[in-house]
Amino acid sequence: MAETLNPVPFWFLRHGETDWNAQGLSQGRTDIALNSIGVAQARRAARTLAGLGGIATVVASPLVRARVTAEIAAEALGLPVGFDEGLQEVNFGEQEGRPMGDWYDDWIAGTYTPEGAETFQGLLARAVAAVNRATAKPGPVLVVAHGALFRALRLAFGHEPNVRTPNALPIHCAPSAGGGAVWDVVPAALAAEG
Numbered sequence: 001m002a003e004t005l006n007p008v009p010f011w012f013l014r015h016g017e018t019d020w021n022a023q024g025l026s027q028g029r030t031d032i033a034l035n036s037i038g039v040a041q042a043r044r045a046a047r048t049l050a051g052l053g054g055i056a057t058v059v060a061s062p063l064v065r066a067r068v069t070a071e072i073a074a075e076a077l078g079l080p081v082g083f084d085e086g087l088q089e090v091n092f093g094e095q096e097g098r099p100m101g102d103w104y105d106d107w108i109a110g111t112y113t114p115e116g117a118e119t120f121q122g123l124l125a126r127a128v129a130a131v132n133r134a135t136a137k138p139g140p141v142l143v144v145a146h147g148a149l150f151r152a153l154r155l156a157f158g159h160e161p162n163v164r165t166p167n168a169l170p171i172h173c174a175p176s177a178g179g180g181a182v183w184d185v186v187p188a189a190l191a192a193e194g
Contacts (some may be wrong), residue, residue: 003128005156005183008135009174011055011074011142014150015043015065015167024100028092028148031064046076047187049142049170055079059134060144061087062085064183068143069168073075081144086130089146093117108151119150122150139183141171158182 004082021028031154034042034106055077060070062083074081093116095103108111108120118126134141147165155161157173158181163169170188177184 003124003156005128005153006047006132006135007175009051009134009143009172010131010135010141011052011188012141012153012173013045013049013142013144013148014144014147014165014167014169015047015061015069015144016062018065018114018194020097021167025157026092026098026100027062027065027146027149028089028096028099033064034068038069038167042072043167045170045188046067049073050076052170052188055140055142056138057134057141058082058144059084059087059141061089061139061146061149063088063146066144066146072144073142073144077142084130084133086126086133086146087143087149089122090123090148090152091116091118092148103149104162120152123149124155128156154185157185159185160193 016034018032018038019035020032050100058070058074058079059082060066073177093114095114103112110120113119132145134143151161174184174185176182
């Protein structure tokens, strides 16, 4: 695959819940704020991340749901937030605001792209470039972004991409400890134990 991640471990955090998440609607670039549950999730994630210790840099998508999640986490970590436009959620075109459908598999396979939307390959290249910029900063780095963007990263990690990422669950992403091509992708509670 042409899109290769820097072999640098990092933390990933999807934004907290929004009303559109709760309703099962595709958000994409539509700038939807966190709901009260999402704010509580971001605070819980911030406590988890602060308990891990050592995060040196926070880089986030500028969309409000990721920005606020990142600001809550960064405050607990005593760090500023940097923003990267490349971490924005995919543009879902005509699918934005509509119920999540079974078209994701075809979109990931490259056989269907909603009208006015970004291709999955375009998202993959953009996501990998943005994470590579982030992991070039002092680490460990926390990347705060979006669900479809993490689907693209999952493919870059060597995992099945079409898996839903929970809201506001810190995930440690690291090159395989055994030196294999598939990255280790471990939620915070399990990462803290291991």
